[in-house]
Amino acid sequence: MIFENTRAFAQQLDSQDPLHKYRNEFYFPEVNNKKVIYFTGNSLGLQPKRTKAYIDEIMNDWANLAVEGHFYAKKPWWDYQERFAEPLSKIVGAKPSEVTVMNTLTVNLHLLMVSFYRPTKTRFKIICEEKAFPSDQYMLQSQIRFHGFNPDEAIVEIKRREGEHNIRTEDVIAKIDEVGEELALVLIGGVNYYTGQVFDMKAITAAGKAVGAYVGWDLAHAAGNVKLELHDWDVDFAAWCSYKYMNSGPGNASGCFVHEKHHNNPDLPRFAGWWGHNKERRFKMEPDFDPVQGADGWQISNLPVLSLAPYLASVEMFAEIGMEALIEKRDKITAYLEFILHEIDKEVDSNFEIITPSNPAERASQLSVFLHGEGRSLFDYLMKNGVITDWREPNVIRLAPVPLYCSFEDMYHFGQILKKGILEK
Missing domain, CATH: 3.90.1150.10 (Aspartate Aminotransferase, domain 1)
Structure with a gap:
């Protein structure tokens, strides 16, 4: 045109x-x-x-039902998050069982790294992009120190070539191949917050998997903004905030993706909490953790439905539009x-x-x-x-x-x- x-x-x-x-x-x-x-x-x-109506509905149910709102509200609170599965899965290219909502972005990345950053003496390095969002940098540094490694040795940054503003895909893949068997995790922002560059997530994921590393994505600037096919790309995990392109309100809840191939892996560690426990047995207060099948099994705490209400208003708008x-x-x-x-x-x-x-x-x-x-x-x-x-x-x-x-x-x-x-x- x-x-x-x-x-x-x-x-x-x-x-x-x-x-x-x-x-x-x-x-x-x-x-x-x-x-x-x-x-x-x-x-x-x-x-x-439309956000206010979604919040008012919960406020009215709280006023009129109090604790019974967990089960008898118009949208019962105990399974409120399940309403996100279908619309969110379409936004990020996943199966409904592979997505959930909980916590906030950096908290979720930390929790997901419990499962997907499992360093050994020989395979301990993490690849990220140069000038990643500072929260990601701080998170990676603290995770590496927590596991007893030196961030200067364990973090490998993909750099821009001299005189260029953006990172070349071939340089990312070359660095993945170079680090090879020392690489434990690739964790990059799908869209660079500073330059707006969208990374070739499909190619980078494939390269990381080829050398035996886990691959995750911070989709803070990508979810609701770019076409994602997380399941088909074989991404291991991802997380995103909801308050940028998905308009859920300041500092609001985060979305998570965990590929279905990890859902039934008993050897994959996670930090557990009762909201990730078997839904049908959650209120029996059993002593041993039996995770919900799917990404919901990574949840920990009772969900803040007042925060989720604006997010639900938004994802339903996305469902209308596509x-x-x-x-x-x-x-x-x-x-x-x-x-x-x-x-x-x-x-x-x-x-x-x-x-x-x-x-x-x-x-x-x-x-x-x-x-x-x-x-x-x-x-x-x-x-x-x-x-x-x-x-x-x-x-x-x-x-x-x-x-x-x-x-x-x-x-x-x-x-x-x-x-x-x-x-x-």
């Missing part, structure tokens, strides 16, 4: 967009009495309007944003550098822009003029045109505000 940097063209794209109506399903903050242009769904998604439709709009609106950035760059000669891959197969709903010649003042100008975006040191703004609630007209207006901000500097 040949794009145009005009309001009329952007409005035409919106009129042809089958997802445009979902924009009205969300609350938008306002700046100067106007809805903001919201580019930070990769940090915190907007609140769906990932294919989301991805189709995601690719189109991201390409249009890329076009707008290049057009404004030519008009003001400001030398922006988009460090996110230009290949649509290697990116999703994010463009990270290096502002050569511009500083924090431009970011501040955007924020004061109703463009909510994200600043990352040393000089990058991250723009996430989330297809559920961003419009093509937003992209056009952003370009005009950006242009004005540069010219008025």
Whole structure:
């Protein structure tokens, strides 16, 4: 498609967009009495309007039923998490038995590493990406120290080539082959939070399995954003947060995937708790742990249904739309944003550098822009003029045109505000 940097063209794209109506399903903050242009769904998604009804339902059941709500609420609390299995499995490409919801992201990664990081004297190394999200870095370091190893020796970072912003798949695979029999685990973010690069998860998983390592993925920026086929890729485990692209609210519950081939492995250790115990016998208070079959068997504690309610509201919206439709709009609106950035760059000669891959197969709903010649003042100008975006040191703004609630007209207006901000500097 040949794009145009005009309001009329952007409005035409919106009129042809089958997802445009979902924009009205969300609350938008306002700046100067106007809805903001919201580019930070990769940090915190907007609140769906339907969320309140899901929370109110639990509050009413709690008020009217108290403890009996566990069994007699409209959506009984004791199996509330089971409502996620079908819609979440479609979002991440899994079987319903392979997904569950519990805890928060880094907590779940720690718990999953109990099962899938089992170092020996000869096989103890972990491969991750350079500039992984700090929480992952801290987690890996602490896990390695817990097992009595030195992080400097055990953590192998895949680095970018000199002068490049993104990591090449062939370099990841080459490093996996090089570490070989010393490799215990590959654990990488499926989408790099800083650059927006989408990794070739299928190829990397296959390479890790070929040398006998477990392979897991942190899907914080991938779940609800990119096409995933976790079961078919033979991924061992994965976890993701729900408050970015899935709009469940700040710091909310995490989703987990455990491949079905591990469900019946009695030699695989896990930290147990009563909510992972055999559902039909859970309230018999038996002394020995008998795990639920499937990913639910990794649960530990009674689930916080008030936190799960907003997440359920969101995944049911995803079920209405389907990932294919989301991805189709995601690719189109991201390409249009890329076009707008290049057009404004030519008009003001400001030398922006988009460090996110230009290949649509290697990116999703994010463009990270290096502002050569511009500083924090431009970011501040955007924020004061109703463009909510994200600043990352040393000089990058991250723009996430989330297809559920961003419009093509937003992209056009952003370009005009950006242009004005540069010219008025």
